[in-house]
Amino acid sequence: MDYIITTEQLTKKYKNFISVNKVSIHIQKGSIYGFLGPNGAGKSTTMKMLLGLTSPTSGSFMVDGGHFPDDRISILKKIGSFIESPFFYANLTGRENLDIIRKILELPENAVNDALELVGLAEFGNQLAKKYSLGMKQRLGLAGALLGRPPILILDEPTNGLDPSGIHEIRNLIKSLPSLYDCTVLISSHMLSEIELIADDIGILNHGRLLFEGSLDELRQNAVQAGFAADNKSNSANLEDMFLSMINKDNTARKQRVRL
Amino acid sequence: MNTLIIELRKEKRTGVIPLLLSVGVLGAAYVFVNFSVRKDTLLNLPLDPMDVLLTQLYGMIMVLNMFGIVIAACMVYNMEFKGTAIKKMYMLPISIPKMYLCKFLILTVLLLIAIVLQNLALLKIGISDLPTGTFEMDTLLIFTAYSFITSMPTLSFMVLVSSRSPNMWVLLGIGVAGFLSGMALASSNVSLLLVHPFVIMLKPAVAMNAQPDIEIVIISMAETFLFLGMGLWMAKKLRYE
Numbered sequence: 001m002d003y004i005i006t007t008e009q010l011t012k013k014y015k016n017f018i019s020v021n022k023v024s025i026h027i028q029k030g031s032i033y034g035f036l037g038p039n040g041a042g043k044s045t046t047m048k049m050l051l052g053l054t055s056p057t058s059g060s061f062m063v064d065g066g067h068f069p070d071d072r073i074s075i076l077k078k079i080g081s082f083i084e085s086p087f088f089y090a091n092l093t094g095r096e097n098l099d100i101i102r103k104i105l106e107l108p109e110n111a112v113n114d115a116l117e118l119v120g121l122a123e124f125g126n127q128l129a130k131k132y133s134l135g136m137k138q139r140l141g142l143a144g145a146l147l148g149r150p151p152i153l154i155l156d157e158p159t160n161g162l163d164p165s166g167i168h169e170i171r172n173l174i175k176s177l178p179s180l181y182d183c184t185v186l187i188s189s190h191m192l193s194e195i196e197l198i199a200d201d202i203g204i205l206n207h208g209r210l211l212f213e214g215s216l217d218e219l220r221q222n223a224v225q226a227g228f229a230a231d232n233k234s235n236s237a238n239l240e241d242m243f244l245s246m247i248n249k250d251n252t253a254r255k256q257r258v259r260l
Numbered sequence: 261m262n263t264l265i266i267e268l269r270k271e272k273r274t275g276v277i278p279l280l281l282s283v284g285v286l287g288a289a290y291v292f293v294n295f296s297v298r299k300d301t302l303l304n305l306p307l308d309p310m311d312v313l314l315t316q317l318y319g320m321i322m323v324l325n326m327f328g329i330v331i332a333a334c335m336v337y338n339m340e341f342k343g344t345a346i347k348k349m350y351m352l353p354i355s356i357p358k359m360y361l362c363k364f365l366i367l368t369v370l371l372l373i374a375i376v377l378q379n380l381a382l383l384k385i386g387i388s389d390l391p392t393g394t395f396e397m398d399t400l401l402i403f404t405a406y407s408f409i410t411s412m413p414t415l416s417f418m419v420l421v422s423s424r425s426p427n428m429w430v431l432l433g434i435g436v437a438g439f440l441s442g443m444a445l446a447s448s449n450v451s452l453l454l455v456h457p458f459v460i461m462l463k464p465a466v467a468m469n470a471q472p473d474i475e476i477v478i479i480s481m482a483e484t485f486l487f488l489g490m491g492l493w494m495a496k497k498l499r500y501e
């Protein structure tokens with residue numbers, strides 16, 4: 001397999017709290033990898049570690065053959081990212097914000113217009129970013145991630161704050177990216193129904209532990225074999241039930257471990 | 261160079277550049293107004309005319325510069341924390357220590373411009389209003405350099421603390437506390453107090469002659485580089501989690 005991102009026993013501890021616990025994920029080049037888990041599962045922390053925003057307590061990871069911190073600059077040149085909430089300079093317009101990123105990435109000037117059009121923000125480019133609505137800020141953050149069409153995209157719940165048509169639009173955009181310019185996408189969400197519409201592979205996290213990694217078909221087979229809920233409704237309903245059962249079972253086991 | 265251009269673009273609408281330029285213009289205006297009103301009183305003081313020109317007007321100029329530095333340093337990082345843009349910078353292929361250095365350089369150059377504007381006013385007064393033959397260009401240039409060097413520890417310290425604190429009120433509090441404690445301690449001859457960057461900045465203002473104190477110059481430079489080094493190290497090693 002041609003993996004572009006791999007982590008090995010990646011762990012992040014904060015005093016008495018383990019946010020990410022020995023997580024080993026494998027992301028294939030040119031695929032969309034859905035990172036799934038309830039709030040506080042450790043998805044964002046894992047993504048932050050991949051971007052060098054926080055350092056792992058133990059374990060390691062590799063991004064396109066490079067390691068942090070030695071290859072920080074070369075790794076970050078290949079990654080477009082959007083973590084938690086959109087980051088922007090409140091004193092600058094949307095276009096000026098993207099222009100700062102463009103200058104850092106040493107991209108041609110038309111890259112800004114390209115990114116603004118991709119996310120449907122072209123007509124609002126000259127407004128101050130602080131005056132944007134939440135959805136527009138979200139789109140600006142996405143435009144910043146897509147600027148220059150990077151080979152790797154790390155997107156943390158990118159559709160938060162968008163209206164239903166915006167969610168549909170951005171979801172379709174993300175889904176089209178690997179075929180559009182051969183990029184790899186790592187996308188997180190706490191909604192399986194959203195991830196299953198776009199992802200090729202999936203990783204399920206709960207309380208920092210990776211419960212499952214594989215394709216959606218493997219998840220279905222795995223869940224049936226393990227005796228998780230599976231009814232005769234549509235596949236999406238089955239998967240949602242499987243996911244919830246998996247999380248509940250892990251939570252129960254965790255509580256038992258804590259009692260012991 | 262690219263990082264410097266990027267940092268200058270980020271300054272748009274923050275008010276940092278107009279603020280420090282205004283400090284220079286206000287300082288120059290104060291010099292003209294004060295000297296025109298108090299000319300006779302000042303020139304009748306039992307001091308050398310150059311000492312009168314440079315030390316008797318410097319107090320207010322220094323206070324303006326100090327508040328200019330404090331507010332500009334707050335603003336230069338506040339725009340990074342507002343909208344958490346600093347986190348985006350950590351996710352981009354840009355050197356964070358270089359970014360810190362560029363912010364430091366921008367403020368240093370702006371402060372230098374402000375000090376030059378203020379000293380141009382002193383130059384004008386020195387040429388036109390001091391008794392004939394008493395104006396010394398060398399003394400003015402040396403005092404300009406001295407006031408700049410002694411201001412740098414405060415600038416370096418404020419950039420360091422502003423890079424680590426997202427709360428602008430905390431920074432302003434540190435600046436005001438630095439100013440007040442500096443005012444209280446500046447007249448003391450205890451050398452240990454020179455570790456306080458605001459005390460160093462106040463030293464030329466409490467001196468009765470315009471001759472630079474070499475000990476203060478050396479300590480100023482050491483503190484400037486120490487705070488700068490600490491800031492660069494923290495920018496490299498510490499993250500905003």
